[in-house]
Amino acid sequence: MPLREIAHARAGDKGDRSNISLWVEDPRHYHAVKAQITPERLKSEFPRLMLGEIAVHALDHLCGLNIVADRALEGGVNASLNLDSHGKSFSFLVLGLTVEID
Amino acid sequence: MRDRLYRIGTGAGFSADRLDPAADLVERGRLDAIVFECVGERTLAFAHRDRRRDPALGFNPWLERRMKVMLPLCARHGTKLITNMGAANPRAAAAKTRAVADALGLSKLRVAWIEGDDVTDRIEMSGGMVGANAYIGADALMPALAEGADVIVAGRVADPSLFLAPLMMHFGWRADDWPLLGRGTLVGHLMECAAQITGGYFADPGRKDVPDLAHVGFPIAEVSADGDATITKLDRTGGEVSVRTVKEQLLYEVHDPTAYLTPDVTADFSKVSIAATGADRVRLAGAGGRKRPDNLKVTVAMDGGYLAEAEVSYAGPGAGRRAELAGAVVKQRMAGVQGFNDAVRIDLIGVASLLATADRRGDVDLATDARLRCALRTGDRAMAEALLWEVESLLTCGPAGGGGYRGRIDPSVTTETRFLDRGLVPTRVHWL
Numbered sequence: 001m002p003l004r005e006i007a008h009a010r011a012g013d014k015g016d017r018s019n020i021s022l023w024v025e026d027p028r029h030y031h032a033v034k035a036q037i038t039p040e041r042l043k044s045e046f047p048r049l050m051l052g053e054i055a056v057h058a059l060d061h062l063c064g065l066n067i068v069a070d071r072a073l074e075g076g077v078n079a080s081l082n083l084d085s086h087g088k089s090f091s092f093l094v095l096g097l098t099v100e101i102d
Numbered sequence: 103m104r105d106r107l108y109r110i111g112t113g114a115g116f117s118a119d120r121l122d123p124a125a126d127l128v129e130r131g132r133l134d135a136i137v138f139e140c141v142g143e144r145t146l147a148f149a150h151r152d153r154r155r156d157p158a159l160g161f162n163p164w165l166e167r168r169m170k171v172m173l174p175l176c177a178r179h180g181t182k183l184i185t186n187m188g189a190a191n192p193r194a195a196a197a198k199t200r201a202v203a204d205a206l207g208l209s210k211l212r213v214a215w216i217e218g219d220d221v222t223d224r225i226e227m228s229g230g231m232v233g234a235n236a237y238i239g240a241d242a243l244m245p246a247l248a249e250g251a252d253v254i255v256a257g258r259v260a261d262p263s264l265f266l267a268p269l270m271m272h273f274g275w276r277a278d279d280w281p282l283l284g285r286g287t288l289v290g291h292l293m294e295c296a297a298q299i300t301g302g303y304f305a306d307p308g309r310k311d312v313p314d315l316a317h318v319g320f321p322i323a324e325v326s327a328d329g330d331a332t333i334t335k336l337d338r339t340g341g342e343v344s345v346r347t348v349k350e351q352l353l354y355e356v357h358d359p360t361a362y363l364t365p366d367v368t369a370d371f372s373k374v375s376i377a378a379t380g381a382d383r384v385r386l387a388g389a390g391g392r393k394r395p396d397n398l399k400v401t402v403a404m405d406g407g408y409l410a411e412a413e414v415s416y417a418g419p420g421a422g423r424r425a426e427l428a429g430a431v432v433k434q435r436m437a438g439v440q441g442f443n444d445a446v447r448i449d450l451i452g453v454a455s456l457l458a459t460a461d462r463r464g465d466v467d468l469a470t471d472a473r474l475r476c477a478l479r480t481g482d483r484a485m486a487e488a489l490l491w492e493v494e495s496l497l498t499c500g501p502a503g504g505g506g507y508r509g510r511i512d513p514s515v516t517t518e519t520r521f522l523d524r525g526l527v528p529t530r531v532h533w534l
Contacts, residue, residue, distance in 0.1 A: 008310060008346060010303065012355035015143070015519055021353035023346065049460040057359055059372060062349060068357045074459065077144045078406060078516045081447035081477045084456040086144075088303075093460050 001101045007033065009091035016052075016076040018087045020067040020094050029101055030063040036099045037065055045097060046072075067094065107324045108272045110265055110289075113172065113183075114138040115296025115320075117145040117162055121171055123297070123320040123339065128175040130336055131322055135268045136176065138168065138185035139261050139294045143401060146258060147515035149189035150233040150403040160191030161198070169202040176252070177208050184243070184264050188257040190233055192216060193532070196255040200534040203253075214246035216256035218529030221400060225520055230405040232515055236398040236522055239365025240267035240277075242529035247271040249531070258401065260364050262290025265323075273327045283367035284391020285329025288374065291362065292333060292351050292386070296320045299333060299351045300382075301341030314340025330387045332379065343382040352376070365398055365524070367391040397521040406514035407481035412493035413451070415473045415506040422469030424501035425450050431500055432476050432492050440488040442478065449475040473506070479514060486511045 003009075003022070006029050011020045022037065024030040039054035052070030059066070073087050074080035113124030113136045128136055140162045141149075153160025162168075165187045176183045188195035196215030203211045218238060225234040235258035244267055246254050256264075266286040269275065275282045292299050297318045305312040312318070319339025325331045333343055352371060356362050362369040370390035379385045416424040429448035436442040449455035451473035454463035466472075476493050480486055490509035497504055 004306075004309060008306070008350065010350035010354055014355055014357075015517070017357070019353065019355060019357055021350060021356075023349050046460045055357075057357075059353075059359060061373075062352075062376065064349060064353065066353045066356065066359060076517065078147050078514065079479070081409075081445065081479065082456065082459065083449060083451070083475065083477075089456045090460075093457055093462065096462065 001099055002095070003033070003097050003099060004095040006101070007095065009095050011088055011091040013073055013077055013086045016071050016073045018069045018072040018090055020090050022065045022067065022094055024063040027063050032101050033099050034058060034065060037067070037097070042067065042069065046093070107326055108269060109133050109322060109324055110268060110293070111136045111322045112139065112293045112296040112320050114140050114168070115294060115298060116140060116142060118164065119296055121168055123318065124168070125171050125175060126336060126339065127320050127322065128172065128179055128181050133179070133181045133322065134272065135182040135184060137264045137293070138183070138187055139264055141186045141189050141258060143517050146189055146235060146401060147403045147517050149191065151513055151515050153190045154232060158194055161189050161195035162187035165195055166198055166202060169199050170206070173203050173208055173211065173253070174206055177211055182251070182268060183253045184268065185254070186256050186259045186264060188215060188255045190220070190235070190257065192255050192257040196532070196534050199253060199255055211252045212250055213253045213255065213534045214251040215532050215534065216242050216246065216254065216259065216529055217532060218242060218527060219256070219258040221522060221527060224522060224526055225400060225402055227402060227404065232403040232405055234400050234402040234520070236400045236527045237365050238398065238527065238529055239263045240270055241366070243267035244271060246531045261294035262287045262364055263366055265290030265293055266366055269325055280367050280391035280393055282329045282391070284369040285389045286325070287362070287364055287367055287369040287391065288371060288386060288389035289323045289325055289331045292348065293321055293323050295351065295354065297341065298354065299347050300335045300343055301347055304347055304350065310346070312340070312342055316340060329389070330385070332383055332385050334383045343384050345376050345378050345384060348376050348384045348386070363395050365394065367394050396524065398524050398527055400520040400522050402518045402520055404516045404518060406516035407479055408483060408486040409477065409479055409512045409514045410486035410489040411475060411477045412490045412509035413473055413475045413507070414493055414496055414504045415471070416501065416504055417471045418503065419470065421472045422450060422453050422466035424503065425469070425472040425474040426466055428474050428496050428500045428504060429476065431496065435492050436489065440485065440492065442480070442485055442488065444478065444480065446489070447477040451475055
């Protein structure tokens with residue numbers, strides 16, 4: 001199941017750190033998403049992008065995950081050569097991942 | 103009066119934000135205060151660059167236009183205007199504000215500006231520093247509010263503090279009542295990006311449809327004395343305030359939700375409840391707070407040389423491959439002919455650009471409309487010009503059918519983060 005079908009997301013930046021909050025619409029899907037959207041999974045999906053530590057903070061009562069990725073913005077908004085130097089588009093990078101739902 | 107709701111709106115959520123929704127808010131919103139939050143890492147760096155070029159500049163370039171529209175409205179409706187549009191030069195920004203007010207016959211408006219966030223003289227860098235600003239907090243604004251300021255112009259005040267200060271003043275919250283400051287900070291955090299909580303930065307057609315996005319309204323917070331709040335917007339505006347828009351903004355640029363650090367408090371957003379209570383009305387409760395950090399964050403702007411970007415397009419069958427070849431030619435010539443040995447970024451806009459580094463590339467063979475973008479950073483102006491020359495010369499020397507060349511060179515400022523003991527960052531209110 002593509003995440004975009006069951007969740008919404010928003011990306012922001014501070015320095016060279018990107019955070020993407022991911023909100024699962026139906027609480028019945030939340031635990032499957034939480035179990036599969038892990039730092040290890042993200043690291044293996046985006047090895048050339050998320051270069052530093054990755055943390056995932058859970059807000060269970062809101063069915064939300066906050067992905068915090070260090071060294072993910074090619075140096076940050078004032079150093080990056082990326083057209084999207086803020087990484088605003090990263091929310092849809094994550095929503096493009098798929099998860100298994102029972 | 104302290105038991106009534108305080109109504110605070112957002113007039114701008116970033117440097118270049120729209121003006122018409124802000125005017126509408128003051129006209130029809132019965133606001134006690136409106137906040138224009140206009141400073142980010144990128145815009146503060148640009149402001150330092152501007153001030154370096156001209157000591158009378160370095161504040162928000164839209165300030166004059168905004169003040170001309172907003173000051174008469176704010177004066178008529180008794181709405182305070184609080185802003186960090188001063189950016190790297192709040193003194194000059196306040197002088198411009200004063201001049202606009204006087205020219206409009208509003209000489210009675212009390213305009214204050216805040217000095218103290220510029221800590222350039224307290225930061226040691228090995229070289230190339232353009233300026234350094236500490237994130238100062240609500241406490242810097244309180245003396246101006248206490249003395250009845252109608253307009254406050256500041257520089258690098260932390261975004262949520264611009265909202266927290268008038269709430270503290272109105273409700274008489276103590277500066278060490280951490281849970282209350284945590285709740286007020288949540289209000290500021292949710293409001294600081296303006297339309298990002300009313301349906302902006304949200305629409306995804308087919309999945310998240312937003313009504314009348316072209317006329318998205320800016321937000322209002324109705325805050326009670328216990329710090330809990332309802333977020334809403336004016337009727338007859340576009341956009342939406344929903345549980346989903348509030349959730350997305352709750353963690354916008356937040357890292358650990360249990361410890362959102364501001365100059366005022368260590369706020370805890372991890373137990374916040376979010377409930378829809380009516381059309382475009384969402385109720386927040388449950389934010390917490392602990393003692394504020396001892397150190398203030400400092401953004402240091404450094405001379406970043408130049409960002410050079412040049413583009414050219416290819417269309418029709420084989421467009422992707424021709425654009426790819428053109429990029430390879432530029433790379434070869436920048437290294438071999440121009441002697442540029444740092445990174446040259448090559449994008450195929452529409453095929454592989456924003457997400458190319460994330461290994462999410464479209465199919466080059468299928469592309470029928472591909473725009474080559476080449477970019478580099480350099481301290482050497484001649485090298486920046488060389489990139490533009492190399493891309494433009496593709497018109498006759500590159501692959502077939504290339505057109506639509508554009509090139510630009512922008513002076514660049516990079517930023518670094520430092521921390522300073524708050525005791526080293528005194529602030530002061532000035533009146534104009």
